[in-house]
Amino acid sequence: MATIALDSLVKRYGQTTVVHGIDLAIREGEFVVLVGPSGCGKSTTLRMIAGLEEISGGQIRIDGRIVNDLQPKDRNIAMVFQNYAIYPHVTVADNIAFGLYRSKLSKSEKRQRVEQAAETLGLSHLLERRPSALSGGQRQRVAIGRAMVRDPAAFLFDEPLSNLDAQLRTQMRIEIKRLHHRLGTTSVFVTHDQVEAMTMADRIVVMxxxxxxxxxxxxxxxxxxxxxxxxxxxxxxxxxxxxxxxRDGRADLSTGGSVRVPPSSTKTSEILVGVRPQDLVPTPADSSGLTVSGPVAVVETLGSETLVHIESEGQTLIGSAPGRLIPQIGEHLTLHAPAERLYYFDKVTEKALAAS
Incomplete structure (x- = not known):
């Protein structure tokens, strides 16, 4: 296990800066997820940690040692890629063993490590197969196994689940989390999927x-x-x-009505009031919360809940209802959220308003 620290890390391509002096400290054994939209710099950051991209400024420290100029093979880390990067012409066992290619271990020690990794990942019965005979999830486990046998100080995952279908993604998400719990190895995981980030991370870094x-x-x-x-x-x-x-401690909403706003340090008169769909539900209103009404435009039936889109004063809002409550399109519906479940942001800076 290792600590990883990024100090004022910068990456430029010519005159274009793609990573702007970021600072991040990852604790030993922690599972950290870098999340954000495409082009936000998360994969570039991961590749700089791995040594696959030169840094343009700042420092990377692994276990306190500056690794800016070290080759990837000398950083004692292992990376799992989006496209598996396994060899189609050799067996699962040989693919996993490739992680030990430069190792000075004996053949028996290498075989033992391969078998241990295969057992941990549920691949023992597949060791003699070729990748073409495996499912996408099994191929990804082979790629993880190849990283595991090196016994690295840290794992780096670059969107490893993005090529899998929805069911396999969920399954692999659980397997990677179980693996981390078992091994305790420091892990940095990159994804653009906030569900993956929420369900896997000890801490999330939004970029x-x-x-x-x-x-x-x-x-x-x-x-x-x-x-x-x-x-x-x-x-x-x-x-x-x-x-x-x-106005006078209240926010007059674009959808009509108003809500009381906690005292804040903002000097602007224009704000945004936020409410999560799960908190906006068809329950009796009270004077302290947010109430919106309008015709139902779209209904999404998910079984455990029903997402309801209503049109209110030219704005579409999403609320949530119990799974067995399915409103009709065009039906007039009133949704309410309690005051303590509302969020407030400055409309100009888009920063959250801090209570004073």
Missing amino acids: RDGRILQIGTPLDLYEKPVDVFTARFIGSPTMNLLPANL
Whole structure:
């Protein structure tokens, strides 16, 4: 296991800066997920940690040692790629053993490590097969096994589940989390899928345009987003945002009505009031919360819940109802969220409003 520290890390391609001096400290044994939209710099950051991309500024330290100029093979880390990167012409056993190609271990020691990794990953019965005879999930486990046998100080995962179908993604998500619990190896996982981030991470790092917006536990980011981007990126379906004007301690909403706003340090009169669909439900209203009404435009039946899209004063809002409650299209519906489940953001800066 190892600590990983990024100090003012920068990456430029010519005159274009894609990672803007980020700082991040990853603790020993921690599972950290870098998440953000395509082009936000998360994979580039991972590749700099691995030594596959030269850094343009700052430092990378692994277990306190500066590794800026070390080759990937000298950093004692293992990387699992999106496209598996396994060899089709050799067996599963040989693919896993390739991780020990440069090792000075004896043949029997190498075979023992391969068998241990295969057993851990449920691949023991597949060791003599070729990759063409495996499913996508099994191929990804082979790639993980090849990384495991090296006994690295840290695992780096670059969107390893993106080529799998939905069911396999869920299965592999659980398997990787179980593997981390069993091995305790420091892990950095890159994804653009916030569900993967929420379900796998000890801590999540939200990135946008080569910068870190927020770092925290999944619940921290869900409950206390620091800005509009994080609030909408974390959580599914995405958070509803309603424009509002501040007046005498209340926010007059674009959808009609108003809500009381906690005292804050903002000097603007224009804010955004946020509410998550799971908190906007067909329950009796009270004077302290948010109430919206309108005709039902779309119904998404998920079994455990029903997502309801209503049109209110020209804005589409998403609420949630019990799975057995299925409103009709065009039906007029009133949804309510309690005051303590509302979020407030400055409309101009898009930063969360801090209570004073």
